[in-house]
Amino acid sequence: DAGVIQSPRHEVTEMGQEVTLRCKLISGHNSLFWYRQTMMRGLELLIYFNNNVPIDDSGMPEDRFSAKMPNASFSTLKIQPSEPRDSAVYFCASSTGGVRDAFFGQGTRLTVV
Amino acid sequence: TQLLEQSPQFLSIQEGENLTVYCNSSSVFSSLQWYRQEPGEGPVLLVTVVTGGEVKKLKRLTFQFGDARKDSSLHITAAQPGDTGLYLCAGYSGGSNYKLTFGKGTLLTVNP
Numbered sequence: 001d002a003g004v005i006q007s008p009r010h011e012v013t014e015m016g017q018e019v020t021l022r023c024k025l026i027s028g029h030n031s032l033f034w035y036r037q038t039m040m041r042g043l044e045l046l047i048y049f050n051n052n053v054p055i056d057d058s059g060m061p062e063d064r065f066s067a068k069m070p071n072a073s074f075s076t077l078k079i080q081p082s083e084p085r086d087s088a089v090y091f092c093a094s095s096t097g098g099v100r101d102a103f104f105g106q107g108t109r110l111t112v113v
Numbered sequence: 114t115q116l117l118e119q120s121p122q123f124l125s126i127q128e129g130e131n132l133t134v135y136c137n138s139s140s141v142f143s144s145l146q147w148y149r150q151e152p153g154e155g156p157v158l159l160v161t162v163v164t165g166g167e168v169k170k171l172k173r174l175t176f177q178f179g180d181a182r183k184d185s186s187l188h189i190t191a192a193q194p195g196d197t198g199l200y201l202c203a204g205y206s207g208g209s210n211y212k213l214t215f216g217k218g219t220l221l222t223v224n225p
Contacts, residue, residue: 042218043156045211098210099205099211
C-alpha cells in the first residue's frame with residue numbers, strides 16, 4: 001500500500017526562480033498538512049486542508065508561498081520567487097481526520113542558492 | 114506560544130547502552146506523541162500518550178507521560194544501531210484537531 005508520495009525528493013534552484021513541490025495523499029485520506037523543517041525552527045505547520053479546502057494557512061511565511069489541492073488526492077506547494085532562506089525540508093502528511101493520525105511523506109529537500 | 118524543549122539535542126552512544134531523552138514544557142497537553150525520523154525520511158509515529166503518569170512500552174522503548182501532562186521521557190534499553198535517528202516529541206492541546214507543537218528533536222547515534 002503506497003504511502004504519501006512527494007516529488008521531487010531533492011530540488012536545487014537559483015534565487016528568484018519558481019519552485020513547485022508535489023504531494024500525493026494516501027488513498028481515502030481527506031486531510032492534508034504541509035510542514036517545513038529546519039534546524040533552527042524544527043517542524044512548522046505551513047497550511048492545513050480538509051476535503052480540499054484550506055482551513056488554516058496562518059503558517060505560510062509570506063505571499064511568495066501558495067498551496068493548492070486541485071483534487072482530493074493531490075496537492076502542490078509553490079514558492080515564487082524563491083529565496084535562500086526558503087532552504088529547508090518540506091513535508092506533506094495526510095490523514096483521515098486530525099494531525100495525530102497523519103502519515104508523513106519522505107520530504108523534499110529544497111536548496112535555494 | 115507553547116514550546117516543547119527536548120534534551121539532549123545530540124546523543125552518541127555505543128551499542129548496548131541505555132539512554133533517556135526528555136521532552137519538557139511549561140504548558141499542559143492533552144496528549145503527547147513521539148516520532149522517530151530516519152535520515153532522508155519523514156517522521157514515523159511511535160506512540161501516543163494521553164493520561165498523566167501513563168507508561169507505554171514498545172519493545173525496548175519505554176515512554177512516560179508526566180503526571181501534570183507537561184513533560185515526557187523516552188527510555189531505550191540496550192540501544193542498537195537501528196535505533197539511530199531523530200526523536201521528536203509533539204504535543205496536542207485539544208481544540209483544533211490539526212495543530213501539533215513539535216520539539217526540535219534529539220539526534221541519537223548508536224555506534225556498533
